[in-house]
Amino acid sequence: MASEEFAETMRARGARRRLEGLGPWEALRMRTVLVDPPRAGLDEFTVQLLKVEFDRIVYISCNPETLHANLRALAATHRIARFAAFDQFPYTHHLEAGVYLVRRT
Known part of the structure; x- marks a missing residue:
């Protein structure tokens, strides 16, 4: 599901066909x-x-530049707990990254 669609649904606590059957939003936690x-x-x-x-x-990111921008935006509320880079496309400039962020306490 596109993040925009999920975010809109989550904020509105509304139902979308693709989320049908998840139950009441309040109970999802x-x-x-x-x-x-x-x-x-x-x-x-x-x-x-x-x-x-x-x-x-x-x-999960396929673009280090947009990953960096998004991580900067999330830095006020979340910290990087784990980070990994994956060279899934050898001999190309493409790099995949996985980042695990946790809320700052």
């Missing part, structure tokens, strides 16, 4: 989220949602 944005990175609305709603974020 989602504290961890996995994001795998496109090369453009996360939109500002989604970044703000992550800062407020989630204690743990698993962020």
